Amino acid sequence: MKSASELTDYYYTELYDSLQELEQERHAVRKKVLTLFGILGALSLLIIAFIYNSCHCFNESFIWIGVGATAIGGFGYRMLVSGYRSGFKEKIIRPLIEAIEKELHYAPDAFIPQSLFQFSRLFDKRVDRFRGNDLVRGQIDGISLQFSDIHAEHRSRDSKGRTHWSTIFQGLFIVADFNKHFKGRTLILPDLAENLFGSYIGGMLQSRNFTKDQLVKMDDPAFEKAFVVYGTDQIEARYILTHTMMQRLLKLKQDTKSKIYVSFNGEKIMIAVDYDKDLFEPTVFASLLSIEQAMGYIRTLRSSIGIVEELKLNEKLWSKV
Numbered sequence: 001m002k003s004a005s006e007l008t009d010y011y012y013t014e015l016y017d018s019l020q021e022l023e024q025e026r027h028a029v030r031k032k033v034l035t036l037f038g039i040l041g042a043l044s045l046l047i048i049a050f051i052y053n054s055c056h057c058f059n060e061s062f063i064w065i066g067v068g069a070t071a072i073g074g075f076g077y078r079m080l081v082s083g084y085r086s087g088f089k090e091k092i093i094r095p096l097i098e099a100i101e102k103e104l105h106y107a108p109d110a111f112i113p114q115s116l117f118q119f120s121r122l123f124d125k126r127v128d129r130f131r132g133n134d135l136v137r138g139q140i141d142g143i144s145l146q147f148s149d150i151h152a153e154h155r156s157r158d159s160k161g162r163t164h165w166s167t168i169f170q171g172l173f174i175v176a177d178f179n180k181h182f183k184g185r186t187l188i189l190p191d192l193a194e195n196l197f198g199s200y201i202g203g204m205l206q207s208r209n210f211t212k213d214q215l216v217k218m219d220d221p222a223f224e225k226a227f228v229v230y231g232t233d234q235i236e237a238r239y240i241l242t243h244t245m246m247q248r249l250l251k252l253k254q255d256t257k258s259k260i261y262v263s264f265n266g267e268k269i270m271i272a273v274d275y276d277k278d279l280f281e282p283t284v285f286a287s288l289l290s291i292e293q294a295m296g297y298i299r300t301l302r303s304s305i306g307i308v309e310e311l312k313l314n315e316k317l318w319s320k321v
Contacts, residue, residue, distance in 0.1 A: 007298045008291075010099050011092075018091040019288050022084070029084045030284040036076045044069045081284055088282040089134070096298065097136055100305050104138035104145075111135050111148040112173050120263040120270040122187060124211055125168045128155035132173075134280045140308045147174040147304050149278050171258065171275035172300075174307055178269045184233030185213065186240055188249065188262040191228045220246050226253055227260075240264050248311050255303060271307060 012019075044065050051061060089108040097106045111132025118127065130152050137146035150173040153165045216229040216237040223246040231237035252271075253260045259274040279300045286293050 004295070004298055004302055007096065007099065007302060008294060011096065011294050011298060014099075015092060015095060018095075022087055022091060023288050025084050025087065026282075026284050026288065029080055032080050033077055033284055036080065037073055040069045040073050040076075081282075084284065085282060088288075089280065092288070093134070093280050093297070093301075096301055097305075100301060101138065101140055103140065104136055104305065107135045107137075109133055112146060112150060112175060114152075116175055116270070117150060117152060117169075117173060120261075120265065120272070121185060122189070122261045122263050122270065122272055123152065123168050125154045127152045127168060129153040129165065133278070136304070140305065143177050143179075143308050145174070145176045145305070145308055147172060147307075149173075149280070150272075167276075169261075169272055169274065170277070172273040172279060172304055174271040174273070174304060176269050176271075176308055176311075178264060178267060180240075181267055182236065182240075182264055184231060184236050186216070186229065186231040186233075186237040186264040187213070188227050188229050188241075188260075190259045190261070191224070191226060216241075218246065223247075223250060226250060245311070252307070252311075269311070 047065055048062050052058070086108070089106075093108070094106045097104050112135065114127060114130040117123075117130070130150070132148045132150040135146065135148040137144075139145065149171070151170045152168040154168050156164050156166065158164060212230040213232045214230065214234060216231045216234055218224055218229060218238070218241060220243065223241075227249070229237055229241065249260065249262060256273050256275075261272040261274070263270040280297065282288070288294070
């Protein structure tokens with residue numbers, strides 16, 4: 001697998017013509033977006049001023065004018081950037097993925113199926129809306145791997161019957177074959193309870209969490225501070241979570257600077273990295289030629305694909321039976 005510096009060289013040399021072309025398109029789209037928001041802002045202020053001069057009062061219509069302008073602006077933004085967005089993914093993201101590994105295939109509008117997300121058992125809430133994009137799938141060193149952006153949401157209603165949507169998970173969801181048949185299920189979650197309430201109360205809450213499987217205590221203090229482990233089989237959980245595996249998961253958490261959720265279930269390892277944003281969406285407000293922008297895309301792609309290398313799933317540490 002190419003290093004980050006090799007990929008950066010590839011970005012600025014092999015993709016230079018496409019970058020120049022897209023950069024000109026970005027400037028044109030940015031101008032249209034700023035014009036759109038300028039017009040919507042001016043119109044909103046004019047309507048508000050007209051209403052205020054008519055009644056000399058503030059009322060809730062001002063809020064609805066703002067909501068309407070925001071909705072129209074959001075829709076208009078998506079329409080204006082759609083061509084630029086598609087061009088960016090085809091001309092930049094796809095070649096970058098192929099440069100990292102030719103056996104990987106990219107589908108910008110596809111995503112990990114909801115059934116696999118729920119099979120992970122990483123999140124308890126009912127999923128009422130499930131979206132995603134930027135599916136990458138294929139093989140690395142003989143290991144099947146797929147990942148995509150995912151946004152899973154839960155719907156609820158308040159006492160007045162109004163619908164509210166809350167995010168269950170938004171970020172990168174990775175599924176890879178693990179070289180082992182699991183008899184049970186092992187979940188590794190961020191240790192929120194001990195971080196919020198301390199080790200005594202947090203530990204007590206974790207051990208009495210009846211919505212989870214058995215609490216599995218590990219003997220690595222750094223790992224215990226970062227994660228909490230639940231499993232249906234204590235022995236199998238400790239068999240999977242060797243000292244090396246725990247160190248690799250800690251490094252993954254440190255590298256991504258995000259909350260990490262891991263599920264070992266049914267011959268697969270499923271990893272959710274909570275980025276709280278779409279990872280491969282271009283913004284028209286930042287230059288494609290800036291090193292920070294380029295490194296952001298490269299780091300995300302490489303760390304996603306490098307999960308196999310990082311966790312050494314291709315090593316025959318476990319044999320299928």
